[in-house]
Amino acid sequence: MKKTVAILFLILMLIMSVLAGGAYLAAKLYIDPTLEHLNDVVADMEPQAGRDVTSHLVQLQKIREMGNIYVPVIFFVTGITATLVLSLLLRGTVKQGSMIHEQRPRRGEEKAQIKREEAEKTAKVDAEESGACRILSLLQNKGRLIDFFQEDITPYSDAQIGSAIRYIHEDCKNALDEYITFAPVMKEKEEQKVVISEGFDPSEIRLTGNITGEPPFEGSLQHSGWKITKIRLPSLPKGQTHTVIAPAEVEVGQIEGR
Numbered sequence: 001m002k003k004t005v006a007i008l009f010l011i012l013m014l015i016m017s018v019l020a021g022g023a024y025l026a027a028k029l030y031i032d033p034t035l036e037h038l039n040d041v042v043a044d045m046e047p048q049a050g051r052d053v054t055s056h057l058v059q060l061q062k063i064r065e066m067g068n069i070y071v072p073v074i075f076f077v078t079g080i081t082a083t084l085v086l087s088l089l090l091r092g093t094v095k096q097g098s099m100i101h102e103q104r105p106r107r108g109e110e111k112a113q114i115k116r117e118e119a120e121k122t123a124k125v126d127a128e129e130s131g132a133c134r135i136l137s138l139l140q141n142k143g144r145l146i147d148f149f150q151e152d153i154t155p156y157s158d159a160q161i162g163s164a165i166r167y168i169h170e171d172c173k174n175a176l177d178e179y180i181t182f183a184p185v186m187k188e189k190e191e192q193k194v195v196i197s198e199g200f201d202p203s204e205i206r207l208t209g210n211i212t213g214e215p216p217f218e219g220s221l222q223h224s225g226w227k228i229t230k231i232r233l234p235s236l237p238k239g240q241t242h243t244v245i246a247p248a249e250v251e252v253g254q255i256e257g258r
Contacts, residue, residue, distance in 0.1 A: 130242040134233045138179060140246045143171030179232050185225030194221045 139145040148168050153161055176182070185204050188194050196205060198215040204225065207217065236242055 126242075130236065131231075131233065133242045133245060134236065135180075137245045138175045138233075139172050142175035143168050145172050146245055179234070180228055181230035182226050183229045185227050186221060188221050188224070190221050190224060192221050194219060 136146065140147065145168060148164070156164075186194065196207065196215055196217040196219070200215065204227070207219070208222070209219065211217070240247070
């Protein structure tokens with residue numbers, strides 16, 4: 001709104017300047033020659049008639065001299081006003097441009113920060129997925145655990161299943177012992193009385209039974225829990241996608257008919 005008013009005011013000043021300039025040129029081209037001609041005519045008239053006309057001619061000359069004073073003043077005021085208005089407009093434009101220039105790097109930095117956060121988040125998710133897939137791959141390669149879970153064991157008898165599980169259990173245990181170190185969350189023996197103090201970690205200890213009041217709680221240890229103390233997963237084979245738990249195996253031989 002302020003910018004529009006300033007522009008309109010500047011246009012008005014320019015129009016006044018044009019009108020003043022036009023009046024000054026008209027006076028120089030038409031009024032001044034006419035006054036000079038009238039002076040010459042009055043000089044040739046009779047004294048009595050000349051005195052009557054001279055008073056009117058003097059008034060016209062005064063008006064003409066006032067124009068010589070006011071026209072430069074109008075030009076001066078218009079020039080000063082136009083300069084001030086233009087300076088205000090340019091200052092606002094420069095300030096706005098500088099603000100935009102300052103905002104652009106900030107927006108660029110914000111976009112870069114968002115991209116970095118997304119990349120870190122994606123890398124974190126990929127690392128978690130890769131670790132889970134590597135563990136499943138080790139259990140499959142060492143103990144055929146995925147094959148066992150994916151197979152329909154309904155047709156087999158309990159004795160056959162039990163015999164297969166023995167080998168799967170042994171191979172999978174060896175794989176876990178080789179790459180992952182486990183430790184019990186609580187060192188007490190199961191069924192032993194334990195006291196849970198205030199400030200315990202709910203991710204390590206899950207309370208069951210009749211829970212009332214505030215800790216400390218006394219109860220019987222039902223399961224010692226497990227936590228991982230060390231992981232030594234081997235690196236992924238070069239060129240293999242982490243979601244491939246076990247590659248397909250193809251035995252190459254002579255193709256019949258060739």
